[in-house]
Amino acid sequence: MANTDFQVLVVGSGAGGAMAAYELTRQGIKVLMLEAGRDYNPRAETPMFNRNADAPLLGSGNKDKDFGFYDATVDGGWSVPDEPYTMDEDTEFMWWRARMLGGRTNHWGRFSLRFSEHDFKGKTRDGHGADWPIEYQDIASWYDKTETLVGVCGANTGHEDMPDSAPGVLQPPPKARVTELLVAAAAGKEGIRMAPMHRAVLTRSQDIRQKCLYATSCGRGCSIGAAFQTTTSLIPLAKATGNLTVITDAMVREVRTDDTGKVIGVTYVNKSSGENVELDAPVVILAASACESARIMLNSRSDKHPAGLANSSGQIGRNLMDSTGANLGAYIPALRNRPRYNEDGHTSNHLFIPWWGHDAQAKGELDFPRGYHFEIGSGFREPGAWVAGDFQGYGVEVKEEARAAYGSYIGFALRGEMLPNDDCYMDIDETVTDKWGIPVARFHWKWSENEINQVRHGLETAKKILTNMGAEVGALPDPEEAILKGGQIIHEVGTTRMGDDPTNSVTNQWGQTWDCDNLFVMDAGVFASNPHKNCTLTIMTLAMRNADWLAKQIKQGAM
Amino acid sequence: MMGDNANKNRPYAPSMTRRDTLKWVGIMAASAALPGLNACSSGAGQVKQVGATAGHWPELALKPVTAPGYGKDPDLISPPSQIWPRTLSADQLNVVAILSDLIVPAEGEYPSATQVKVPDVIDEWVSAPYASQQRDREMILPLLTWLNDEAVIRGGVSYSALALEQQRLILDDIATLNAQTPAAFERPARSFARLRALVLAGYFSSPQGTKDIGYQGNVAIAGDYPGPSDEALAHINQVIDELGLSAYSWTDPA
Numbered sequence: 133m134a135n136t137d138f139q140v141l142v143v144g145s146g147a148g149g150a151m152a153a154y155e156l157t158r159q160g161i162k163v164l165m166l167e168a169g170r171d172y173n174p175r176a177e178t179p180m181f182n183r184n185a186d187a188p189l190l191g192s193g194n195k196d197k198d199f200g201f202y203d204a205t206v207d208g209g210w211s212v213p214d215e216p217y218t219m220d221e222d223t224e225f226m227w228w229r230a231r232m233l234g235g236r237t238n239h240w241g242r243f244s245l246r247f248s249e250h251d252f253k254g255k256t257r258d259g260h261g262a263d264w265p266i267e268y269q270d271i272a273s274w275y276d277k278t279e280t281l282v283g284v285c286g287a288n289t290g291h292e293d294m295p296d297s298a299p300g301v302l303q304p305p306p307k308a309r310v311t312e313l314l315v316a317a318a319a320g321k322e323g324i325r326m327a328p329m330h331r332a333v334l335t336r337s338q339d340i341r342q343k344c345l346y347a348t349s350c351g352r353g354c355s356i357g358a359a360f361q362t363t364t365s366l367i368p369l370a371k372a373t374g375n376l377t378v379i380t381d382a383m384v385r386e387v388r389t390d391d392t393g394k395v396i397g398v399t400y401v402n403k404s405s406g407e408n409v410e411l412d413a414p415v416v417i418l419a420a421s422a423c424e425s426a427r428i429m430l431n432s433r434s435d436k437h438p439a440g441l442a443n444s445s446g447q448i449g450r451n452l453m454d455s456t457g458a459n460l461g462a463y464i465p466a467l468r469n470r471p472r473y474n475e476d477g478h479t480s481n482h483l484f485i486p487w488w489g490h491d492a493q494a495k496g497e498l499d500f501p502r503g504y505h506f507e508i509g510s511g512f513r514e515p516g517a518w519v520a521g522d523f524q525g526y527g528v529e530v531k532e533e534a535r536a537a538y539g540s541y542i543g544f545a546l547r548g549e550m551l552p553n554d555d556c557y558m559d560i561d562e563t564v565t566d567k568w569g570i571p572v573a574r575f576h577w578k579w580s581e582n583e584i585n586q587v588r589h590g591l592e593t594a595k596k597i598l599t600n601m602g603a604e605v606g607a608l609p610d611p612e613e614a615i616l617k618g619g620q621i622i623h624e625v626g627t628t629r630m631g632d633d634p635t636n637s638v639t640n641q642w643g644q645t646w647d648c649d650n651l652f653v654m655d656a657g658v659f660a661s662n663p664h665k666n667c668t669l670t671i672m673t674l675a676m677r678n679a680d681w682l683a684k685q686i687k688q689g690a691m
Numbered sequence: 692m693m694g695d696n697a698n699k700n701r702p703y704a705p706s707m708t709r710r711d712t713l714k715w716v717g718i719m720a721a722s723a724a725l726p727g728l729n730a731c732s733s734g735a736g737q738v739k740q741v742g743a744t745a746g747h748w749p750e751l752a753l754k755p756v757t758a759p760g761y762g763k764d765p766d767l768i769s770p771p772s773q774i775w776p777r778t779l780s781a782d783q784l785n786v787v788a789i790l791s792d793l794i795v796p797a798e799g800e801y802p803s804a805t806q807v808k809v810p811d812v813i814d815e816w817v818s819a820p821y822a823s824q825q826r827d828r829e830m831i832l833p834l835l836t837w838l839n840d841e842a843v844i845r846g847g848v849s850y851s852a853l854a855l856e857q858q859r860l861i862l863d864d865i866a867t868l869n870a871q872t873p874a875a876f877e878r879p880a881r882s883f884a885r886l887r888a889l890v891l892a893g894y895f896s897s898p899q900g901t902k903d904i905g906y907q908g909n910v911a912i913a914g915d916y917p918g919p920s921d922e923a924l925a926h927i928n929q930v931i932d933e934l935g936l937s938a939y940s941w942t943d944p945a
Contacts (some may be wrong), residue, residue: 470923
C-alpha cells in the first residue's frame with residue numbers, strides 16, 4: 133500500500149499520539165497515524181450555539197450520548213457497540229472510550245494543571261507507590277513549550293501546589309464570576325485559597341485557531357479551535373508539514389515482533405472491510421489510551437514475549453489508577469433572585485480550589501497521603517432537562533420558585549490522587565472477544581482506606597465552605613457511598629508505568645519500553661503516579677519531550 | 692389563564708416535534724395574550740368532597756418501548772426529529788396539556804406551557820427508549836390514568852371533561868409532596884412531582900422560557916469576557932459582607 137513511506141507508526145490520535153506526531157513531523161520525520169474510530173472534523177461537526185430545546189430530550193444524556201446529546205464524543209462513551217469489556221466479580225469499573233479522530237481531547241474538561249516537584253517524588257516523601265524517573269525540573273521547560281503550543285489561560289500565583297509557568301506562557305484568565313467570588317471568600321475563612329484555573333482555552337487567537345467567544349460549552353468541541361482538541365490543532369498542524377498520514381477506522385489488533393523479539397510492525401483491522409492489514413514499521417508508538425495500549429501489548433504475545441509484549445516486568449496492566457471523585461452541593465439562600473448577567477465565560481471554572489494541605493500533611497495531621505482539589509459547579513446555565521428549585525404546587529408560584537432558585541446552587545467536585553494498590557489492575561479476559569475477535573480488557577478494582585479517608589476529608593471541608601456561605605448542608609454521606617466509581621473520572625493511568633528499574637517498570641523515562649528499543653508508549657499508561665491535577669497536560673508534555681528524544685535518536689541513526 | 696391549546700373543547704394539537712414549531716410559536720406568543728379557559732370551564736359533573744376517595748393506583752401493563760434510539764453518532768448540527776414513535780394517546784396528551792398549563796400558565800408577556808408545545812416534549816420523553824425515560828414513563832402514565840379514575844370517582848367524567856376548578860381541586864390534593872401528604876395521594880403526588888419537573892424543563896428551555904428565567908448567555912463575545920455586571924458585583928459584595936466574609940474577599944493575582 134501507499135503508506136509504507138514512514139519512519140514512525142503512531143497508534144492513537146488523542147493527546148499523546150497527536151503530540152508525538154506533531155513533534156516528530158515538525159522535525160522532518162515521516163509519521164503514519166492509526167486511529168480506531170472515524171474521521172472527525174470539529175470545524176464542520178460542532179453544534180456551536182445549538183440550544184438544548186433543539187435536541188432530543190432537551191439535550192439530556194443516555195446510553196447513546198452519555199454526557200448529553202451535544203457532547204463531542206461520537207461512537208464511544210461508557211459503552212462502545214460490539215466492543216465490550218469485562219469486570220472481575222464484586223468489582224465495578226467504568227471505562228470511557230472514544231472512537232474518533234482526536235480521541236477524548238474532543239470533549240475533555242481542558243483543565244491543565246502542572247504536576248509539581250513533590251508529585252514526581254511521592255514515594256520518597258511518604259513511602260507509597262513509585263517515584264517517577266524524572267523530576268519536575270526535567271520537564272519544566274517542556275511544560276512551558278506545551279502550554280505555549282496548546283494555549284493555556286490562567287495565572288501564576290506562587291501557590292505551593294501550582295508551579296509557575298515561565299513569564300509570557302500563560303494567556304490571560306477570564307474574570308471571576310459571582311459564585312466564584314462567594315466561594316473564594318467562604319473558603320478564605322477556612323484559610324483555603326482559590327486560584328485561577330489553568331485551562332487549555334485560548335483567550336488570545338493563535339496559529340490556525342480563534343480565541344474563545346465565551347459561549348457554547350467546550351464539551352461539544354469547538355469549531356473555532358479555542359478549546360483545545362487535537363483535531364483543530366496538532367493534527368492539522370502536523371499534516372501541514374507534509375509528513376503525516378492518518379488512517380482512520382484502523383483498530384490495532386497486535387504489535388508484531390521478529391524472532392529476536394524486536395518490533396517489526398502492527399496488524400490492524402480495517403473496520404470498514406473487516407480485513408486484517410499488516411504494516412511494517414521501524415518504530416511504533418502506542419498512544420491508544422492507558423488501558424487500550426496495555427490491552428494491545430498484552431494481546432501481542434510471542435515466544436520472546438510470552439506474558440505480552442515488553443512485559444518482562446509483569447507490570448503491564450498493573451498500577452491502574454483513576455482520580456478519586458465525590459460531589460457535594462447545596463442551595464445558597466443568599467443567592468436567591470440574584471441579579472442576572474451573562475455567566476457563560478469560558479463555560480467552566482474560572483477559579484478553583486487547589487490543594488492546600490501540604491503543611492498539614494507534613495505535620496502528620498491528615499489520615500491520608502497526597503492531595504485533592506475542588507472544582508466548582510455553579511452559575512446561570514442554559515436551561516435544559518432539569519430546573520432547580522424546591523417545588524410544591526403548580527402555577528405562577530412554581531415559576532417564581534424556578535426564577536428565584538436559578539443560579540443559587542453551588543457544587544463542589546472533589547478530584548483527588550489515589551495510590552496504586554494490588555487490587556486495582558487490568559488484564560485480558562480470554563473468554564470474551566470483541567467484534568474483531570480481539571480478546572477484551574478485564575478490570576479489577578477496590579478503593580483503599582487512603583481514598584476513603586481523603587473523600588471524608590473533602591466532604592467535611594466542602595461542608596464547612598458551604599456552611600460559611602449560609603447553606604444548610606445536613607448530614608454528610610458516608611465516604612464509601614460518596615466516592616465515585618473507578619474509572620468514572622476518566623483519568624485512568626499507570627498500566628505501563630515508567631521507572632528507573634526494568635524489573636518493576638515497563639518503560640524508561642522516554643517512554644521507551646525496556647524490552648524493545650523501537651517500541652514506545654506515549655499515553656497516560658506511563659504515569660508512575662496519578663497526581664490529582666488531571667492527566668492530559670502531562671500526557672502532552674511527556675509526549676512532546678519524548679518524541680523530541682526519539683527524533684534525535686532517529687537522526688543519530690540509533691533507530 | 693390557560694392557553695387554548697389545552698381547552699377540552701379544542702383538544703391539544705400535537706406537532707411532529709416541538710422543535711419544528713418553536714420558531715412560529717415565538718411569533719405567536721409575542722403577538723397577543725391568548726384567551727383564558729374560564730369561558731369553557733362549565734358543563735362537567737359535580738365534584739365530590741376531597742377525601743371521599745380511598746387510595747387507588749392503576750397497575751398498567753406497560754409494554755417497554757423497544758424502538759431504537761438515535762444511536763451513537765447522530766447529526767448534532769441538525770438534530771433528528773421524530774426519532775421514535777410517539778406513544779401518548781389523544782386523551783393522554785390532552786390530560787398532559789391541561790396539567791402543563793396548570794403548572795405553567797401564561798404570565799404577562801410569557802406564554803403558557805402548551806403555547807411552547809411542552810406536551811410534545813413530554814410525549815417525546817415518555818416515548819423514548821432510554822432507561823431514565825422509561826422509568827418516567829412508568830411514573831407518568833399511571834398518573835394520567837389515575838387522574839381519569841379520580842375524576843370519574845368525584846365527578847363521573849374523565850379528567851379532561853371536568854371543569855377547570857374541578858380539575859384544580861384534584862390537583863390540589865397531589866401537588867404537594869411532603870410528610871403531610873395523605874397515603875392515598877402519595878403515589879400520584881410523587882408522579883406529579885416528576886411530571887412538574889419535566890414540564891418546567893420543557894418550558895424554561897424554550898426560547899420564551901429561557902428569557903423568562905433570565906439566561907443571558909450563548910452569545911458570542913468579541914473581546915474579553917466582561918465578568919459580572921456592576922449590579923451583580925454590588926449584590927455579591929453585599930452578600931459577602933452580610934455573611935461576615937468581607938475580610939476574605941477575592942483579589943485577582945497581580
